[in-house]
Amino acid sequence: MRAAVRKFGNSTGIIIPKPLLAAFGASAGDGVSLTMEAGRLVIERVDSDPQAGWAEAAEQLAAEGDDGLVWPEFGNDGDKDLKW
Template identity: 60%
Template sequence: MQSSLKKIGNSAGVLIPKPLLAEIGAKAGDSIDLTVENGRIVMELVAKVPRAGWAEASKRLASEGDDELVWPEFANEGDDELTW
């Protein structure tokens, strides 16, 4: 597929056809990483932030009363003698 460079202020933009974005699992609005390798511009989808949404999920679980420990607390021998 071919496209053309469009002037955007002091920069340039390229319209990327939807089928090419789909091949890397990207859609409009996603973050991408651009690098240059061997004279080529390489575009990669930025990985999702690890643990994104965990804080909200834990708050929801707590509000529903479903936040009990699955395993009991594990104490180490001598923990009761520690001073902080």
């Protein structure tokens, strides 16, 4: 499938046909990552939620026993006077 590089205001772009977007699970408005590999432009869909997968990673760390505090707990002046 061929496409042309087109002028869009002060930028340029390529219109990606809907079937190609669907083939890699993207649609209009989704974020993508652009990289160059061996002289080719590679477009990959990225999750729009930057915290995607955090819950699963935390569960895996807990299951492996690697979920301890990195920094020790430390108190603030006046903590002993707090009433909950």
